[in-house]
Amino acid sequence: MLCDICGKNPATVHLTEIVNEEMTELHLCETCAQAKSQQMEQQFGLSDLLAGMADFDKPVSGEETISSQCPNCKLTYTDFKKIGRLGCGECYTAFRKYLGPLLKRIHGSGEHAGKVPIKLAKTISRKKAGTEELRLKLQKAIETEAFEEAARIRDQIKELEKKQQDENAAE
Amino acid sequence: MQLNDFLNHTSEWLKGTGPHSDIVISSRIRLARNLAKASFPHWADKLQGKVVLEAIEAAVKKNNYFKNTASFRLDDVDAVDKQFLVERHLMSMEHAQKSENKAVIIDTDEVIAIMVNEEDHLRIQVMQSGFNLFEAWGIINNIDDLLSKELSFAFLPEWGYLTACPTNAGTGMRGSVMLHLPALVMTRQINRVLAAIAKLSFATRGLYGEGTQASGNFFQISNQVALGHSEEEIIENINGLIRQIIEQENQARQALLSKNRALLEDRVNRSFGILKSAYIISSDETIELLSMVRLGCDLGIVNKCMDRRTINELFLITQPAHLQKIENKKLTSQERDVKRAELIRTKLKIQ
Numbered sequence: 029m030l031c032d033i034c035g036k037n038p039a040t041v042h043l044t045e046i047v048n049e050e051m052t053e054l055h056l057c058e059t060c061a062q063a064k065s066q067q068m069e070q071q072f073g074l075s076d077l078l079a080g081m082a083d084f085d086k087p088v089s090g091e092e093t094i095s096s097q098c099p100n101c102k103l104t105y106t107d108f109k110k111i112g113r114l115g116c117g118e119c120y121t122a123f124r125k126y127l128g129p130l131l132k133r134i135h136g137s138g139e140h141a142g143k144v145p146i147k148l149a150k151t152i153s154r155k156k157a158g159t160e161e162l163r164l165k166l167q168k169a170i171e172t173e174a175f176e177e178a179a180r181i182r183d184q185i186k187e188l189e190k191k192q193q194d195e196n197a198a199e
Numbered sequence: 200m201q202l203n204d205f206l207n208h209t210s211e212w213l214k215g216t217g218p219h220s221d222i223v224i225s226s227r228i229r230l231a232r233n234l235a236k237a238s239f240p241h242w243a244d245k246l247q248g249k250v251v252l253e254a255i256e257a258a259v260k261k262n263n264y265f266k267n268t269a270s271f272r273l274d275d276v277d278a279v280d281k282q283f284l285v286e287r288h289l290m291s292m293e294h295a296q297k298s299e300n301k302a303v304i305i306d307t308d309e310v311i312a313i314m315v316n317e318e319d320h321l322r323i324q325v326m327q328s329g330f331n332l333f334e335a336w337g338i339i340n341n342i343d344d345l346l347s348k349e350l351s352f353a354f355l356p357e358w359g360y361l362t363a364c365p366t367n368a369g370t371g372m373r374g375s376v377m378l379h380l381p382a383l384v385m386t387r388q389i390n391r392v393l394a395a396i397a398k399l400s401f402a403t404r405g406l407y408g409e410g411t412q413a414s415g416n417f418f419q420i421s422n423q424v425a426l427g428h429s430e431e432e433i434i435e436n437i438n439g440l441i442r443q444i445i446e447q448e449n450q451a452r453q454a455l456l457s458k459n460r461a462l463l464e465d466r467v468n469r470s471f472g473i474l475k476s477a478y479i480i481s482s483d484e485t486i487e488l489l490s491m492v493r494l495g496c497d498l499g500i501v502n503k504c505m506d507r508r509t510i511n512e513l514f515l516i517t518q519p520a521h522l523q524k525i526e527n528k529k530l531t532s533q534e535r536d537v538k539r540a541e542l543i544r545t546k547l548k549i550q
């Protein structure tokens with residue numbers, strides 16, 4: 029039997045592949061079998077996070093990369109590039125403009141969508157989901173012609189938005 | 200509680216129970232958490248590290264939920280015991296490298312393991328037998344809530360939990376499932392499956408995590424993306440992938456049975472024969488042979504089969520540190536190979 033791929037050498041390796049739920053037999057010579065398994069190996073290669081990080085030397089929005097330092101733990105952005113680890117939670121705020129694009133590159137998406145620590149849950153859900161939830165309620169109230177309630181909700185939203193603006197200004 | 204107590208105890212992940220336990224050995228969820236403002240372990244000085252360790256131990260002690268846990272400071276744990284913990288999947292190999300200000304907090308059932316001052320201040324792990332990620336999530340979510348009442352975690356609304364390595368930021372969660380895929384390996388389809396897994400941004404590791412080779416047909420599959428999706432979504436994504444792999448492994452097993460039954464029976468029963476009669480055997484060979492026997496038992500082609508729990512346990516107690524703990528002395532590699540064979544022969548005779 030000759031090799032299915034090159035058709036020249038005798039087939040010594042017999043592979044079973046299931047393609048679209050159908051088993052197909054592949055008869056390959058040593059050389060072609062090796063090439064095939066290497067090709068598969070390469071596709072497999074554990075996605076190397078540092079490879080993704082390697083090109084973050086490229087200019088990102090800011091220019092003064094080197095001089096940035098975390099005021100809390102004193103780690104510099106250069107340190108981070110060298111060791112691939114941040115120094116403390118505050119580093120994320122200190123290096124915000126560089127980390128934003130990097131996080132997007134690693135995770136493919138920008139915003140946290142998971143759980144929130146209990147202690148912060150109240151303030152954050154108010155900030156993030158508070159107005160959205162109220163807007164939905166408002167829409168429903170209008171749809172059901174509960175105008176009194178709608179007016180009340182509208183005032184709540186205004187109040188909440190004002191509060192958030194004040195908080196943001198304070199930060 | 201002492202480490203030796205674990206010797207006579209079956210690890211949660213080896214129970215051989217739970218959904219799909221013929222193919223799925225165990226499900227594990229890990230959460231990375233850090234204390235706000237404190238330097239991450241690699242960047243902290245000695246004193247900072249100590250403050251973090253003590254704060255975490257105190258938080259655990261304060262809550263009655265953790266009454267069946269003990270904290271083992273790695274400064275007080277010798278090399279064999281460290282390896283023993285790694286073999287039981289209670290801590291990572293990386294955690295075992297250095298010991299200053301590091302600890303691992305474990306519960307008596309070995310369901311919960313909290314590594315303190317590993318890459319992050321806290322690496323909380325919950326392990327379940329079989330295909331059971333949501334069960335594990337329920338437990339670990341509660342633990343995280345309890346700890347977050349005592350500790351302030353580093354967190355930003357838009358980036359979630361902040362971790363030493365930005366790859367873990369967001370949920371800080373990694374769900375992983377340990378699979379036994381001998382038929383996909385035997386039918387040489389495994390590389391194709393692994394390629395597909397990598398394309399979907401999931402990672403594959405071996406029996407012992409980060410940087411280890413897959414051995415004995417065991418593969419650990421976990422999510423890589425931690426930010427931008429909720430914990431439940433991430434778990435649902437892993438589950439979807441695992442269901443497909445289980446399906447493919449089952450198909451390959453059936454294909455082997457119908458097309459190559461004699462070959463399969465030969466390999467399985469030869470493996471069993473070697474285990475029953477060998478006088479010197481390495482750890483690698485043991486894992487390879489046990490993998491075949493496990494497959495044979497799952498498919499019902501071995502006479503007088505052992506139960507799954509016994510097979511699973513043999514994988515563990517034949518590991519180097521376990522052998523030395525059982526013998527209660529240091530053994531050279533050659534001595535271990537002899538003792539290992541002896542232990543296996545005894546266990547298989549009892550069966």
Ligand SMILES: [Zn+2]
Pocket residue numbers: 031032033034035036037056057058059060061
């Ligand atoms: Zn060829």
Ligand SMILES: [Zn+2]
Pocket residue numbers: 098099100101102103114115116117118119120
């Ligand atoms: Zn910092």
